Amino acid sequence: MDLSKLVTPLTRQTLSGDVYKQLSDLLMSGRVMPGEQLSLRTIAEGLGVSVMPVREAVHRLLSEKALVLLPNRVLRVPRMTVSQFREITDIRLNLEGLAIERAAALVDERGLQEIQGAHEGFSREILAKKPSESALIALNKELHFAIYRQARMPMLLEMIESLWLRIGPILNYDFRSGSTRVKEHVSATHHQKILNALKKRDAQAARKALAGDLQGAADFIVSAGVLLADDVAAEAPERAAPARGAVKSPAPKRPRATA
Template sequence: MSLPELVTPLKRQTLSADVYAQLRELLISGHMMPGEQISLRSTAAALGVSVMPVREAVHRLVAEQALELTPNRALRVPVMSVSQFREITSIRVNLEGLATEQAAEHLSDAAIVQITALHDRFSEEMARSRPDSSRLIAVNKELHFAVYKGAGMPILLQMIEALWLRIGPILNHDLRSGSRRVGEQVAVNHHARLVAALKRRDGVSARAALQGDIESAAEYIVSAGVLLAADAFEEPVPDAGKPALKTARRTRSASGRQTA
């Protein structure tokens, strides 16, 4: 499904903030793909606004490294390297693990009922002969953030959201591609252990279940070959007699050696 089909036309006055919120949610939820190019005009038309608030919103997302401008000035969702993905995964394990452990102690009974219902919805969809990947991705995100919000740590929640903003487009590759993890219901099993631990108020076991969910998905994504093998970074290069800078790209191999 293309971006113009995913967004909702806006009516309120805070247009730039609304555009930002919609695009941010699409990135966090994994509805936008790595490498997907974004047209300001098409997005503006889909939202029913002028190009200006869209441009302001995407500039915020570029500053947050959730979107990027390529050397030819095309706007796209970044393609992540293996080392970047592993680093973010390591941070997620710690931050989301902390939120989960704290949530086990602080979740209300109503919140546990909500999380259980989300787990049931996820399990039912996964059990279908042809699971709806969009529904799986949406419910998976709802379940995780219902747990994290239950920790009652708003700053920690903001940090987790910032990580999902970067990693969201690749995070649900297994759910989107219908991998063996879907057929074997690997995520369902991790979620079942997570929910059971939350009901027992067992923070250590809840954290372990969450960690297993993150790490098993990460292992599949790395093995699937959908990430860049080497990091790409930009370096300023003097332009013939002008103060402006050009862009040069180098890659860093797995051994750490730089190549032009």
């Protein structure tokens, strides 16, 4: 994977925080896949920084379980089991439902314009003859967080971001797979219902429309068979190695990307 095409080279002094922000956005936006291997060196080259701030950002992501460091020192985007995915979906329905209810009560005209703009961008892309999966993924995230920011609850927003870090790599599988949900513009329909409810300041309708969007996507992902079966995961668990000390840079000439 060529990270230089997905991220913006960094120039500011707060490099560790900037690296963390860009890596978080890659995960939350679903632009890296479950099971995909990463290396400190590749990330550093893509961002145009040294390995040290990357190492610091990676340790933070390891502690948040957004990345795993396997016993063989391979740094990888974690895979998710069916039960883990369902549990996170249930939590999201509650947290994001609370956020959209509060947003419906507090959103102002400027906020509605931002949400409207994100919705229109997403709708244009999904209605295109050949929609760009990367654009759909990015615009979907932009729309959801434009809504959640209107709740004006920073701690709740942090919790939602933490869940998206864990679920982001698999969350937009239907956009990547060119599913019937994309061809039938299902997400755009849900988004329009959400926007209509927000304009009316109807918190319950907004929450119901959001739940339809989240649950519909989740049901498709489970049915697609792209998650780990719980019994298989129990037999061969993907265990993370303890993140002690500095994560080592990949040794040269090794065939695998190592952390």
